[in-house]
Every structure is written in structure tokens, then in C-alpha cells.
Amino acid sequence: MTETPLETVDTLIIGAGPVGMTLHLALAAAGRKSLLLDRRPSAALQADPRALALSHGARQLLEQIRSWPIHAATSIETIHVSQKDGFGRTLIDRSDYALPALGYVVRYRDLAAALSANLAADALLAEAELLDIAPDTDGVTVALRQAGQLRRLRCNLLVHAEGTPGDENGVSVADYGQHAVICEVTPLAGHHQRAWERFTPDGPLALLPLGKEYSIVFTLPPDKADAVMALDDEAFIAALERQFGRGMRFAKPGKRSRFPLALRLRDTLVKGREVWVGNSAQTLHPVSGQGFNLGLRDAWQLAEILHTHGTEMPELDRYVRARRLDRRGSAFFTDQIVKAFSNDCGPLKLARGLGLLALDVFPPARHFVAKRMIWGARAWP
Ligand SMILES: Cc1cc2nc3c(=O)[nH]c(=O)nc-3n(C[C@H](O)[C@H](O)[C@H](O)COP(=O)(O)OP(=O)(O)OC[C@H]3O[C@@H](n4cnc5c(N)ncnc54)[C@H](O)[C@@H]3O)c2cc1C
Known part of the structure; x- marks a missing residue:
């Protein structure tokens, strides 16, 4: 050499x-x-x-x-945050912030x-x-x-x-005991540029509008992620629809990948x-x-x-x-967020529901969270 x-x-x-x-x-x-x-x-x-x-x-x-990949970015107009099988939800709407979008979704x-x-x-x-x-x-x-x-x-x-x-x-590690299964799916009723963050006892399930598709981040304990990765497309869509739980229908799942989370x-x-x-x-x-x-x-x-x-x-x-x-x-x-929401504990579910409700009906609290998502550090403290 x-x-x-x-x-x-x-x-x-x-x-x-x-x-x-x-x-x-x-x-x-x-x-x-x-x-x-x-x-x-x-x-x-x-x-x-x-x-x-x-x-x-x-x-x-x-x-x-x-x-900025202008032609590859999909704008987010609204963000819906809720918990599966529990009350309370928060809706963050672009029109409250005088911005062209709350955020954008792009492929890596x-x-x-x-x-x-x-x-x-x-x-x-x-x-x-x-x-x-x-x-x-x-x-x-x-x-x-x-x-x-x-x-x-x-x-x-x-x-x-x-x-x-x-x-x-020199690196501290806290394993969440969760894996993210990701793929793209087509929402049959369109996505109307809405992103969803749906908390389930298995972990959060996110739907991000991307072109005409939703990019999904389906978080699960590792053994359930194994099972979901092994499903055929039809059974995978059924599992996703069950986990999301709002009657939303999906089709045409793309290739699935997974990431361990810590x-x-x-x-x-x-x-x-x-x-x-x-x-x-x-x-x-x-x-x-x-x-x-x-x-x-x-x-x-x-x-x-x-x-x-x-x-x-x-x-x-x-x-x-x-x-x-x-x-x-x-x-x-x-x-x-991950620790508070990834469980099925009754009193915590009640507290989370009240928290989501409070964010929804009390605009200053909602704006506090939204601004940190839009601007990051520039919104602290
Ligand atoms: C499922 C999932 C969803 C995510 N969603 C979001 C999201 O919605 N929004 C968001 O902001 N972030 C998100 N992230 C996080 C985001 O992907 C990362 O923060 C981002 O990719 C980090 O970029 P990076 O350049 O630091 O590292 P990487 O993207 O990992 O790039 C590192 C580069 O370093 C190279 N490299 C590694 N080791 C060596 C070496 N020894 N010598 C030379 N080269 C090396 C690699 O080949 C690679 O090219 C998500 C992550 C996951 C897992």
C-alpha cells in the first residue's frame, strides 16, 4: 500500500x-x-x-x-396529538402562528x-x-x-x-425497550397535511404526511416489532389500523425497516x-x-x-x-414524553388526558409547546 x-x-x-x-x-x-x-x-x-x-x-x-429540498418537502398544516383508548386531544394549527407551515416532512x-x-x-x-x-x-x-x-x-x-x-x-445510554418500525403507506382518505402523534401503551405511533403518503413510525416493544416485521402486507395494514384505532384506512405499504431506540x-x-x-x-x-x-x-x-x-x-x-x-x-x-405516555396505567392515563385537554383549551400552554417544536432553542426558556 x-x-x-x-x-x-x-x-x-x-x-x-x-x-x-x-x-x-x-x-x-x-x-x-x-x-x-x-x-x-x-x-x-x-x-x-x-x-x-x-x-x-x-x-x-x-x-x-x-x-432546502423545496420540491421534496411536504408541509404540515395541523398536528393532532392524542392517546389510544383514552380521552383528551390537542390540535396545533398553522393558522395560529403566521407561518407558511408548522413544519415539513422530507425523506432523509x-x-x-x-x-x-x-x-x-x-x-x-x-x-x-x-x-x-x-x-x-x-x-x-x-x-x-x-x-x-x-x-x-x-x-x-x-x-x-x-x-x-x-x-x-463518556456516553450515557438509557434503552427505551422500544423499536421503531417505519414504512410509507397510502391513507385511503388522503392526509390533508395533518401529522398525527398517537400515544399507545406500546409506544408512540406517528403519521407524517409525505407526498400523497403517510410516513409511519410505529413504535413497539422488540418482540412485537419482530412480529410486525414478519407480517405480510395485508396483516401489517390490519395491525397498523388496529393500533391507530380511529377508523382510518391505509393501503399499499412500502418496504419496512426497524430501528432500536435509546x-x-x-x-x-x-x-x-x-x-x-x-x-x-x-x-x-x-x-x-x-x-x-x-x-x-x-x-x-x-x-x-x-x-x-x-x-x-x-x-x-x-x-x-x-x-x-x-x-x-x-x-x-x-x-x-416517552416515559409518561408509553404505559397503560389508569391514573397516568387520566392525567395525560387532562394534560392534552388543558393544552387544547388553554392556548398559551399549547403555544408554549408548539413554539418549541417550530423554533427549537430560539424558543427557550
Ligand atoms: C425512526 C427514526 C425517525 C426519525 N425521525 C426524525 C424526525 O422526524 N425529525 C428529526 O429531526 N430527526 C429524526 N430522526 C433522527 C435523525 O434521523 C438523526 O438525528 C439524523 O439522521 C442525524 O444525522 P447525523 O448526520 O448526525 O448522523 P447520521 O445520519 O447517522 O450520519 C452519520 C454519517 O457518519 C458516517 N460514519 C459513521 N461512522 C463513521 C466512521 N467511523 N468513519 C467515517 N464515517 C462514519 C456514516 O456512514 C453516515 O454517513 C429519526 C431517527 C429515527 C431512527
Whole structure:
């Protein structure tokens, strides 16, 4: 294998998923050079089956880097939140917020395509295998194998954007005992741009309008997820209709995929000249669709701080402080929702029903929740 001379780059980003690419493009917009590297071929992102609910705030940030997938996004006009076999419901309506939409739904692959269309030809080292990361006081040296070559890269700053971490030191993990089965289905009566969050004792069931389809996130304990994955299409639709439980009819289920769900929170976002963003910093339950929205804000705020203050260690602490409330608040919010709603306990069901009712009849409370979904950190505290 040939070994190339040591190369230097200001910022090296490991992981060219949507968060890594957003960071690269935000840095480029501010005149800072960075290099992305990913272990997979870039076409691999096109195989990701997820659909993402994005906030209005996320759209505004993506527009600034010309990466808003305008033709692939479906607007959300209303959000209906309720519990199966229990009373109380909340309806959040776009007309209360003077916005073009409450949020948008896009396929992961369309978002990835919109971002990668803006990458320069030399912005990404794809199919790169990381061999070693050697930090010191002035920077980090990374060794990797790519296209039959051994390469060594020296950077001022190494950003980790490689997605959900495994069980490793410095990452606290709380397993929800739930798996998300996802797929697209056709609602026979159309979706009228309404998103549904339906809480069931098995876990939340979300329906997100996407083109003419609903993208569903059907959350279940692992053994029930096994059973649902094994059903034929007809039986799957019957199971979905039963779980949703409002007489809504579906057809034409697409390919099913599943994801195990856990809260993974990294203790520290900065170590020397290494920084963590996106899912590698925090991986949340998909209920209420916070994950990418939060990762996008990580990337944006890091780019702003690097542009204004540079990569020195005290300056990087600004990033830790800037992200504290948003990441802790979003993690706490989703964690509490999952825990409070994923059970069949009578008194809790009553309390949840009263809570949903209170949100519905008391507009300030509803607006409090809605604004956090629309704007994220900008709405805290
Ligand atoms: C079922 C489900 C539904 C979701 N719904 C929503 C939603 O509605 N709204 C929302 O905002 N979020 C949602 N999310 C969360 C969202 O998908 C993630 O927050 C988002 O994809 C994180 O992006 P990322 O770029 O940090 O990581 P990823 O998308 O995981 O990308 C990481 C990249 O790093 C690369 N990589 C990994 N390891 C290495 C390595 N060692 N070397 C080099 N490259 C590496 C990978 O190949 C990949 O390209 C959902 C998640 C799930 C599971």
C-alpha cells in the first residue's frame, strides 16, 4: 500500500451524513475550509429509509446554505396529538402562528441529495477507513486508508459527526425497550397535511404526511416489532389500523425497516481539539421529531463560533455553553414524553388526558409547546 505525504486541513469532519454536510456548507459559507470523510460510498445515503419532520427554523437554516429540498418537502398544516383508548386531544394549527407551515416532512435521502449537490468535488473523502486518531495540544493527526492509499491528515479541529455512538465511555445510554418500525403507506382518505402523534401503551405511533403518503413510525416493544416485521402486507395494514384505532384506512405499504431506540447522551461536547455534533453528541427517541433539527442547530452554532472566534480551546467552550440548554431541554422533553405516555396505567392515563385537554383549551400552554417544536432553542426558556 502506498503512503502519501502528510496533508493539512483546518477542520476535518468525520461523517458526511446530513449534520456533517450541513457543518461543512455552513463553514464554507463563512469562508472556512473543511474536509468531510465517510466510511461509506456517498450513494449509501440514498438507501436510508427514514423520513424526517423538520421545523420551520430548520428550513430557514437550510435555505441559507441553498440546501432546502423545496420540491421534496411536504408541509404540515395541523398536528393532532392524542392517546389510544383514552380521552383528551390537542390540535396545533398553522393558522395560529403566521407561518407558511408548522413544519415539513422530507425523506432523509432527498435532504442528503440537496446537501451533497452543494459539495465541491474535493470536499469529501468517501469509503475512507479510519485507522487512528492522535490528538495533541495543537491539533489532531488522523490516519486512514482510502482508495488503496494510507493517508495522514493533520487538522486544527476534528469534528465527530459519525452518527449514533455505540456503548462507549463518556456516553450515557438509557434503552427505551422500544423499536421503531417505519414504512410509507397510502391513507385511503388522503392526509390533508395533518401529522398525527398517537400515544399507545406500546409506544408512540406517528403519521407524517409525505407526498400523497403517510410516513409511519410505529413504535413497539422488540418482540412485537419482530412480529410486525414478519407480517405480510395485508396483516401489517390490519395491525397498523388496529393500533391507530380511529377508523382510518391505509393501503399499499412500502418496504419496512426497524430501528432500536435509546437515549444516548455524550457527557462532553469538546475534548481538546475534538468536538461532537448531531447524533454522535446526542441520539434521542424519534417522538416529536427532534433529532436532526437539534443536530442541525449544533452544526450551525459550531460554524458561527468557529467563524467568529476560531478553534482555540477556550473558544470551543463557547460551543459547549451555547448548546447546553437546547440539547438538555430537547433530550428531557422527548424522554419525559416517552416515559409518561408509553404505559397503560389508569391514573397516568387520566392525567395525560387532562394534560392534552388543558393544552387544547388553554392556548398559551399549547403555544408554549408548539413554539418549541417550530423554533427549537430560539424558543427557550
Ligand atoms: C425512526 C427514526 C425517525 C426519525 N425521525 C426524525 C424526525 O422526524 N425529525 C428529526 O429531526 N430527526 C429524526 N430522526 C433522527 C435523525 O434521523 C438523526 O438525528 C439524523 O439522521 C442525524 O444525522 P447525523 O448526520 O448526525 O448522523 P447520521 O445520519 O447517522 O450520519 C452519520 C454519517 O457518519 C458516517 N460514519 C459513521 N461512522 C463513521 C466512521 N467511523 N468513519 C467515517 N464515517 C462514519 C456514516 O456512514 C453516515 O454517513 C429519526 C431517527 C429515527 C431512527
